[in-house]
Structures are given as C-alpha cells and as structure tokens.
Amino acid sequence: MSNAxxxxxxxxxxxxxxPTAWNERYGDEFVDHxxxxxxxxxxxxxxxxxxxxxxxxxxxxxxxxxxxxxxxxGESRATIGTSFTLVAIASVLxxxxxxxxxxxxSSRRFHPLPDTIATGILTVTAGLLLLVxxxxxxxxxxxSARQIRRKRARPLVGxxxxxxxxxxxxxxxxxxxxMELVQYTHSPHGRPGIQWSHPGRTxxxxxxxxxxxxxxxxxxxxxxxxxxxxxxxxxxDLLPIALLVLGxxxxxxxxxxxxxxxGERVGSAVVALLGVLLGTFLVAFFVWFxxxxxxxxxxxxxxxxxxxxxxxxxxxxxAVLVGRSGVRLARRNHLLGxxxxxxxxxxxx
Amino acid sequence: xxxSEDTLIGLGRNAGAAVLVLSSLAGGxxxxxxxxxxxxxFASVHIPPGTLYQLLARLESRGLITALEADNRxxxxxxTAQGASVLADYFTAQQRILKTGQARLKQxxxxx
Numbered sequence: 307m308s309n310a311x312x313x314x315x316x317x318x319x320x321x322x323x324x325p326t327a328w329n330e331r332y333g334d335e336f337v338d339h340x341x342x343x344x345x346x347x348x349x350x351x352x353x354x355x356x357x358x359x360x361x362x363x364x365x366x367x368x369x370x371x372x373x374x375x376x377x378x379x380g381e382s383r384a385t386i387g388t389s390f391t392l393v394a395i396a397s398v399l400x401x402x403x404x405x406x407x408x409x410x411x412s413s414r415r416f417h418p419l420p421d422t423i424a425t426g427i428l429t430v431t432a433g434l435l436l437l438v439x440x441x442x443x444x445x446x447x448x449x450s451a452r453q454i455r456r457k458r459a460r461p462l463v464g465x466x467x468x469x470x471x472x473x474x475x476x477x478x479x480x481x482x483x484x485m486e487l488v489q490y491t492h493s494p495h496g497r498p499g500i501q502w503s504h505p506g507r508t509x510x511x512x513x514x515x516x517x518x519x520x521x522x523x524x525x526x527x528x529x530x531x532x533x534x535x536x537x538x539x540x541x542x543d544l545l546p547i548a549l550l551v552l553g554x555x556x557x558x559x560x561x562x563x564x565x566x567x568x569g570e571r572v573g574s575a576v577v578a579l580l581g582v583l584l585g586t587f588l589v590a591f592f593v594w595f596x597x598x599x600x601x602x603x604x605x606x607x608x609x610x611x612x613x614x615x616x617x618x619x620x621x622x623x624x625a626v627l628v629g630r631s632g633v634r635l636a637r638r639n640h641l642l643g644x645x646x647x648x649x650x651x652x653x654x655x
Numbered sequence: 656x657x658x659s660e661d662t663l664i665g666l667g668r669n670a671g672a673a674v675l676v677l678s679s680l681a682g683g684x685x686x687x688x689x690x691x692x693x694x695x696x697f698a699s700v701h702i703p704p705g706t707l708y709q710l711l712a713r714l715e716s717r718g719l720i721t722a723l724e725a726d727n728r729x730x731x732x733x734x735t736a737q738g739a740s741v742l743a744d745y746f747t748a749q750q751r752i753l754k755t756g757q758a759r760l761k762q763x764x765x766x767x
Contacts, residue, residue: 332708338728339687339704353703360705 313344320354323361325368370631382573383565385635387557389577389628390442393584394553396624397435399617400587402520404432407594408513412506424594429509431587438580446556449563461562468555472548479541479548486515523549524617574635581629588621663745669710672702673719676710677734677742680720686729687711714738 317340321333343353370384411417411425450462459466522542534542663670679685679693691702702710711732714720719738723731734742760766 328712332712334728335687335725335730336704336708339691339707342688343704353705356703356705358705360709363709 309345310341313341316344317341320357320361323358323365325365327368328364382635382639383561385631386442386573386577387560389580389631390439390560391553391557392624393435393580393628394439394556395549396584396621397432397439398520398523398549399621400432400435400584401516402524403591404428404587405513405517405520407591408510409517412510412513418597420593420597424590424597427590428587428594431583431590435580435583435587438576438583442560442576443556445565445569446559446563449565449569450559453564458564462559465555465558465562468551469559472552472555475541475548476545476552479545480519483515483519486518525613571639574632574639576632577628577635578632581625581627581632584621584625585629588618588625663741666710666713669706669713672700672706672710673714674742674745675700675702676707676714677719677738680732680734681739681742684723684731684733686726686731688729690732 317337321329369388370381407425407428523545666673675694675698679690695701720732721735723733
C-alpha cells in the first residue's frame with residue numbers, strides 16, 4: 307500500500323470521531339490537512355488524542371444542549387430531541403417521587419398547608435410534564451406516518467422500529483397495570499373504585515399504581531424480588547434499557563422527521579417549558595421534603611440513599627440544561643427571524 | 656475591559672491559540688496546514704489539527720474570520736474587519752501591560 311493511500315485511510319478513520327454535520331463542513335479539508343501532517347510526522351500519539359478529544363467535544367455540541375461551534379442545519383431539532391430524551395428519563399423519577407409524596411399525604415390524618423400546596427404543585431407539574439411529553443410523541447408519530455405515506459420513509463425505518471419494539475416491550479412489562487387500575491375503577495376486593503365526589507382518593511389510588519409501576523424502574527438492578535418468576539425478573543432488569551432505547555429512538559425521529567412549520571416554531575418554547583416544569587417540580591419536591599416528607603433515611607428506602615441523591619442531582623442537571631437550551635434556542639430563533647425579516651425587506655437592522 | 660477583549664477571552668483556554676491564528680491570517684489568506692506552518696515559524700508553537708479546526712469553527716461563528724471558496728480540498732480562511740479590530744484591541748491592551756511590567760521591572764530590579 308502506498309503512503310498516500312495509507313495516509314488517506316488513516317485520516318478518514320480519524321474523522322469518525324466527529325459528528326456528521328461537522329464532517330460535511332470540514333471533512334475534506336481536515337483529511338487533506340492530516341495527510342500533510344502524516345507525511346511530515348507519520349506517528350504522533352498526542353495528535354491522535356487531540357483529534358479524539360476535540361471530536362468528542364464536537365459530538366457533545368451535536369446533541370444541541372451546549373453552544374455548538376458549528377451552526378449546523380437542524381440544530382434546534384437536535385436540542386428538542388436530546389431534551390425530550392433527558393426529560394423522558396427524568397419523568398420516570400418525577401412520577402415516582404410524585405407518587406411517594408401523594409401516598410405520604412393521603413396517609414396523614416392532618417395536612418399542614420405547606421405540605422398540601424407542595425403536593426398539589428407536584429401533582430400539577432408531574433401531570434403537565436407527562437402531557438407535554440405525550441404531545442411530543444403524538445406529534446412525532448403523526449408526522450412520521452405522514453412522511454411514510456408520502457413514500458419518504460427511508461430515514462425513519464431504523465428509529466421507528468426501535469421505538470415500536472422498545473415501546474411494545476415496556477407495554478408487555480407493564481401488562482399487569484390495567485388489571486390493577488380496574489381494581490380501583492370497578493371496586494372488587496373491597497377497593498373503593500373511583501369516587502368523583504372525593505377525587506383525592508382516586509388520585510391516591512393512581513399514585514399507588516404509579517409507585518408500583520415506577521419503583522421497579524427506579525430501583526435499578528438493586529431490588530431483591532422473592533417469589534417472582536425468573537422470566538419476569540429478566541424483563542424488569544431490561545426495562546431501564548428499553549426506556550433508554552425508546553427515548554433515543556424518539557430523539558432520532560425528531561431529528562429526521564419532516565415536522566410542520568408550527569412544530570419548528572414552537573420547539574424552543576416546548577424545550578423551555580419542559581425545563582421550567584422540571585425546575586418547578588424540583589423546588590416543590592424540596593419544599594415537600596422539608597415540610598411534609600419522611601426523614602432522609604427513609605425517603606429512598608428501596609433504591610438506597612446514594613441512588614436517591616444521584617437521582618436528585620440528575621434531575622437538577624436536566625432541569626438546568628434543558629431550561630438553558632430552551633432560552634438559547636429562543637434567542638437564536640429570534641435572531642434568525644430578525645435576519646430573515648431584514649433580508650426580505652432589503653433593510654439591514 | 657473592551658468588548659473585543661471579551662470576544663477573545665470568551666474562547667477560554669484557546670484564546671492564546673486564537674491570537675496566533677488571527678495574527679497569521681493578518682498576513683494573508685491561508686488554509687489549515689499553511690496556517691499551522693506559519694504559526695510554527697513566527698511563534699514556535701504547533702497547533703494540533705483537532706484544536707485548529709475547533710478554533711476555526713469558533714472564530715468563524717463569531718465572525719472574526721471567514722471561509723473562502725475551497726481550492727480542491729483546501730479551503731482558505733480570511734481575517735474579517737471585525738477580526739482585525741479585535742486583534743488590534745487585544746494587542747493595544749497587551750502593549751499597555753507590557754510597558755507597565757517592563758517599567759516596574761526596570762525601576763525595582765534594574766531589569767528589562
């Protein structure tokens with residue numbers, strides 16, 4: 307193999323550290339540059355490490371949550387997609403924490419006002435968070451179906467299969483949930499059923515089901531289960547992975563699907579809203595923890611105190627990162643809007 | 656601190672390398688490899704390729720340099736008027752620090 311061919315092959319291989327958008331913009335000149343460097347110094351470990359590190363930094367920028375050096379097409383979709391995945395994972399924790407707070411509140415005889423207000427805010431924010439996430443999934447599903455009908459399905463095939471597969475797995479793992487909910491609605495076995503005159507009881511029953519559902523997901527591979535069939539234990543252990551795959555698949559779909567113009571416009575507001583809702587939930591959770599919650603050693607009793615602290619840190623990070631991304635995206639869109647207005651009118655602001 | 660200095664300081668620990676790249680382009684348009692060689696010649700500093708292209712992207716996004724039409728696979732870069740102004744402001748500030756430091760060394764230590 308000639309040196310030139312070998313240099314080109316090595317340079318192209320190093321380019322894999324960088325994201326696609328970066329390769330499209332700088333790939334050719336970068337490979338040319340490296341070929342000249344290889345001719346001068348064929349082996350240089352520091353150079354390889356430098357390329358790998360900077361490539362990874364570029365990849366982090368490609369997720370759309372940090373201010374990227376490269377203003378690539380679809381940056382706002384990348385931000386929305388990554389924000390969705392992070393908030394979807396966070397929502398499992400918020401639902402679990404919410405069910406914990408409601409369970410605690412309903413088991414008390416007397417309810418101090420701060421406890422009631424904090425639990426109420428937790429209920430509203432967790433519900434809104436879930437609604438926004440479901441709206442995003444619905445928008446992606448409808449847009450994907452339209453795109454498939456227009457015979458432009460090729461880029462959607464992979465992520466769609468992953469989303470459907472992981473979604474089906476999650477539904478299978480939670481197949482007992484409808485039966486549990488039926489117990490509350492049809493009042494067999496002495497359960498009260500839905501009493502619309504006392505919605506608090508219904509909410510408490512829903513919280514109990516939510517806790518039963520999310521606790522397996524939250525207690526990552528740490529829960530001892532006695533009397534549970536091995537097949538069910540395997541399914542439970544694979545659940546967190548299935549959730550992650552579903553989140554990533556939806557994020558990839560969000561980057562590839564042809565969204566209507568309104569979807570592009572409201573994207574920044576949706577990301578900011580997700581950040582604000584998560585931030586409000588966290589503030590309310592800390593208030594609840596102070597005024598109405600259990601002591602520190604018993605709040606995360608199943609998953610362990612260290613895991614509980616790690617979850618709270620994760621939630622804070624996601625809230626800050628997503629909220630900040632929403633504001634950055636809104637500023638960018640505002641600037642682009644002003645530029646397009648000045649372009650169309652021929653007037654430079 | 657002027658806004659020009661802010662622009663360079665905003666580049667973090669790459670600010671030093673950014674000054675070298677802008678100084679090199681102040682002498683004329685250059686593509687990546689020619690830029691590295693020029694910096695090596697006048698500053699005895701080697702900018703690794705990963706750092707160089709991250710820097711070029713940042714300087715371009717801040718409007719301090721602009722990419723020209725690629726000649727085959729090599730794309731030359733040009734210093735913009737804004738980039739020249741930022742570089743000039745930076746040097747003025749550095750010269751002020753240099754003169755003050757030198758004068759104090761001379762006064763107290765009879766050096767420089």
